[in-house]
Amino acid sequence: MHQERSQNWAAYGRYAVVTLLTLGAVQNGASTADGQYLTLRTAAAGVCGALLLLRPGHWLLAPAVTTAAAGVWGWPMLSLLLLALFQLAADRHVPAAVACAAVALTGNALLRPAISLWRPQQYGSSLFLLLAIVAGLWMGNRRRLVRALNAQVEHLRIERELREQAARVAERxxxxxxxxxxxxxxxxxxxxxxxxxxxxxxxxxxxxxxxxxxxxxxxxxxxxxxxxxxxxxxxxDAATTTGDPTTRGAPSPAERPAPVLRDVREVIEQARAAAQHIDTVIDGAPEEAPAAHRLAVFRLVQEALTNARKHAPDAPVRVRVDYRPPATLVEIINTAGTPTRQAVPSGFGLVGLRERVEALGGHLTAGPGGAGSWRLAARIPHPAPGPGPGPASASASASASEQIGPA
Missing domain, CATH: 1.10.287 (Helix Hairpins)
Structure with a gap:
């Protein structure tokens, strides 16, 4: 939206500049014809301005007509000639721009109009023509650079969206x-x-x-x-590593990972063994929370400690976990430390964690805290308890237990 608005304003500015230069050329042509506006040179100025404004047909049409008019009438057409050379150079037609300038100067030298392009300076308007070509080259290169940068930014935006989507899919x-x-x-x-x-x-x-x-x-x-x-x-890749259709897709014993219901204290002890300073407060027992909550807590603490160790290894970390109903709470805060230059933040770990927490009906916040600290907090509500057993179900359970008898 911002890029389209900028392009619209650039088009409006171009229209205004071409219109003003055309009016100036008409005024200069009338002044050289004793104030008469209905002359051939003023009509030629209007036609050149319209061609430069609309750019109909081939790209060389408007510059060629303007060059011819400047070669015949000289100085009154100088402003339009400068604009034509500028546009040619901006569009990377430098040889054509140089040729047009040479043709206009040669025409003035041969036809000798009332006010030639070789006047009033000894070197004439050749310097202005050269400056117009140089300015057009600079503007064209800048325009192409901005267009390339915009394309690169758009490419990076799409790449980041794809990587975020891949992180969510991997977490799921x-x-x-x-x-x-x-x-x-x-x-x-x-x-x-x-x-x-x-x-x-x-x-x-x-x-x-x-x-x-x-x-x-x-x-x-x-x-x-x-x-x-x-x-x-x-x-x-298990389907391609085995030919037995009955075992296809089943992992081998060596490929099976460690048990998933690990205690969060394990990852904290591993981080302490790596010389990380951690202050831990754990309220409630893990058994009070669902298994999915315990898995999420383990991943949250693991990711937060890894990020703290990566970006500020000497900063102490405070970890608080509360398993008690009505919600599992996790809060990890690391104070300001000395950042490492090797750490390159990606942000996709937080994307996966947020996907995991939101899948459980909770929400996650992560961002800078006070005094240069970093805070990660998550709240995952416990599922609503189901209705308790009624009299009928209680009596049915009792009768079933009586029928089964002692083990």
């Missing part, structure tokens, strides 16, 4: 892979315990055995579906 893939680990573990526990209970079908009512078998089948089917849908996110 990481979330899916982590939740695959968590859900696979819990579904495996359900399938395992229901299978153990199903082995005691001789001492259980048939209705209970049927429900246990149904629960075991549903859990194993859900585990298979989860592995089919999200398992490929763990190792994208």
């Amino acid at each position: 893939s990481a979330i899916a892979a982590e939740m695959h680990d968590v859900l696979a573990h819990r579904l495996s526990l359900i399938a395992l315990h229901t299978g153990v209970l199903a082995t005691r079908k001789d001492s259980l009512p048939s209705s209970v055995v049927e429900r246990l078998l149904l629960l075991r089948t549903a859990s194993t089917d859900a585990l298979t579906d989860l592995r089919d849908v999200l398992g490929a996110l763990r190792t994208p």
